[in-house]
Amino acid sequence: MTTQILVTGGTGRLGRVLVPRLAADGHAVRVLSRKPSPQTCHGDLLTGEGLDAAVAGVEVIVHCATGNGRSDVDGTRNLVQAAARAGRPHLLYVSIVGVDRVALPYYRAKLACERLVERSGLPWTIQRTTQFHELVAWMCAVQRWLPVVVMPRGVSFQTVDTGEVAARLAMLADAPPSGRVPDLGGPEVRPAADLARAYLRSRGGRRPVVSLPMPGLRGYREGGHLTPEHADGRITFDQFLAA
Template identity: 45%
Template sequence: MTSPILVTGGTGTLGSHVVPLLREAGRDVRILSRHPKESSPGIEHVSVDLLKGEGIEPALKDVEILLHLAGGPKGDDKATAHLMAAAKNSGVKHVVYISVIGADRVPVAWLKQQHGAEQAIIDSGLPWTILRAAQFNDLILTVVEKMTKMPVVPCPGGLRFQPVDSREVAARLADLTLGTPQGMVRALAGPKVYGMRELATSYLQARGKKRPMMGMRMPGKAGKAYRAGENLALEGNDVGKRTWEEFLAERVS
């Protein structure tokens, strides 16, 4: 009997794609979340609070592979530090983490926390694999939905994204999780780069709506980093196949 793969954030956007792939590979999965669902054959749900560091040690029992997908608007570095502190005292032999392209280059709080989480894993002394991915189509959709509710849509100049399909990221993560530790692997981004105006316009067209748009300049070091494309993976990385337009056609009627 193989040990269960521990997955944090297993009920989220990415986790909901990864967990079935791990089950298809014949692996049992133990999902950590603050509000777990009822367990089912091959899938065990365990209640853990990573930010408070509560309940982690029992959840790691008999675990050799840890797939860390959990994330939020703040505290990812702290939560990961708690997780790694517990994992160091368990039998974990491979930690796999999903991070974000630009975590080490774009000076905004959330990305700095992602980089801090990466460092907590690297410093743990455990064998690890880290995949940095671009923003998911799902996240971009949420952003443009909110922006286009405004009477005038703000469009920061120079702000570009390379949205990637979450299912393609999930497939890559499943392969990495079932493989051997590889350190920092090639990043994964979508096949096309879009400006914010282009993303908002295509969404409005898909909804049959129109909104006036207003260009604006992003100030400070963060604006400079985004204008320089530090959040993009333009060369030497892996590129997905599914475009933003294909995603929109499926999700927006």
């Protein structure tokens, strides 16, 4: 059965994978964007402009949009209010593993967004995931002009494939509202430096990787962002690099 679905952040890293997946499943998908185009519908999460029209008639909203923290909270509040006026569609929110355990401003903002969704009065689902493979690749790529690659000492990551996250979200969009669902983590927990070496090998690089202590990452060092009990992803970082 065709479902009317609105995706926020549909042009971002996750959204670009999710939108065609939903369309292939036979759903009618709208992509929210501040810039109107034939492929998107206009709506600004920060100002609320256009949101009432964007959510009108939709049955599911998949909220993937993310920004710099504070804007996430304001945008989520505006979206929740518009959805409440539109007839209470199912709101599916994408969050991060450890938002209640890692004391970083971005994580605190994501936790505040979760609270807005939970208290919205809407039917809701929250899916937390670990970091995407692309994050670690980006951390290495931005250092391409340095003689070494610097990674945080004592920190491991459990990166997950974007396509697998999209598949989980597509399944949840088809399901009844489920509240807080089990976390989704990548298949392996690996030290940050080990992941950087794998990245360099995949690019034929020979630079050394240096692990340095970095302030403000206590929650990461304690593993608050990991979910080894939910290592449900199957595509490893090395497989992602090979692809």
